[in-house]
Amino acid sequence: MAERQESERLVKLLSQQGDVLVGRWIEGVSHTLRGRLSVLELDRELRELYSALVEGLRAGGPDWRGEGWSEVRALLTELSRNRARQGFSPTETATAVFALKELLVPDTDTSQQDFAAYLELNRLVDALGLFTVETYSKTREEIIGAQAEQLLELSTPVVKLWDGVVAVPLVGTLDSARTQVVMEKLLQTLVDTGSEQAIIDITGVPAVDTEVAQHLLKTVVAARLMGAECTISGIRPQIAQTIVALGIQFGDIVTKATLADALKHALRRIGTSPEAAAATVRGAR
């Protein structure tokens, strides 16, 4: 098979003076990364990749998707992921691979056989370069997904207002996913802090529909099962009227106009008088 011959020739070309070629490759790549990656790390990375590549060609021939190339693919995956995490651009990442072509650029003295081998290298490097970009963008997507989740977590601060009292202010348009996250976090914080009073403040919520109400009610029931009591505060007049028109019943759930009222109520319930608590705060200042 012709391609097989070319692979063998390529192995020979890349192995002869292998050290010189790797050195040139590393130097070229480090130039494009302008010192944002340690030379030592780059050196190790590319040397490993280079020997894997020669080995892949030797064992697996031109079929870079085959068994013989698994080491190369693994190393490239690692490289792309690291670059994506370290904030390198897709171009910077792929250039490292494409720079391999520079090592065997033909000139007028190049034999036909070596020229064929060079074209083979080109074909392989193109495929591996695209593989790198694909892995890179997959990793970026994973990173962005994780960040979105973190943001969701961050935007739902459950705070301990007092020993035994935790509160969560709900702000903005509530979709189902967000309400769910908030409620789970509230219940977890009740456990973590050993609190018996929870306040859910909805001053910042523009509308409460039956889905949001259902999440609220379920949370209150779950908190009760855990031996804690929930107060809902900040129900503004327009929300109150809407809830009534919808026919939602909050039953015996304690509701307060403001967060401050809810805190006073919660303090009384845990046996701390709000006045004593206020004095403690003043004393601490």
Place this chain on the structure above:
Amino acid sequence: MITAPAVPEGEQQTLPIASNDDVVRARQLVRTLAQQCKLSLVDQTKLVTAASELARNTLVHGNGGTMRVGLVDKGGRRGVSAVFQDTGPGIPDLELALTDGWTSGGGMGLGLSGARRLTDEFAIDTEVGRGTVVTVVKWTR
């Protein structure tokens, strides 16, 4: 004789309702129009909440569809009209579906009946196997 609720004519917008994000967008668009129309804060909230319920029904029970909204005018009185349309399974027993607390799933069963109470005009056109169209209007006072 019952007159059909005003449907948007002239300038109007149509939104797909195929995901939870679309329900949020639908709610935001209705709020913007309600503000433009200068509905009171209470009426804005009522209309937005009704739209939220109907959009979610379109998504959950109607397997997705569209919302068409626009400003309407009747004898100098302004209002916001919203039409929720799907080609889902339809509602076999409308009276039952409009009963407070009745749900075919795990909901509160207050969305449809609640939306009727929250708006000034409310109409349902539904056919089993064909789909459902719910039209609501909220007028300025």
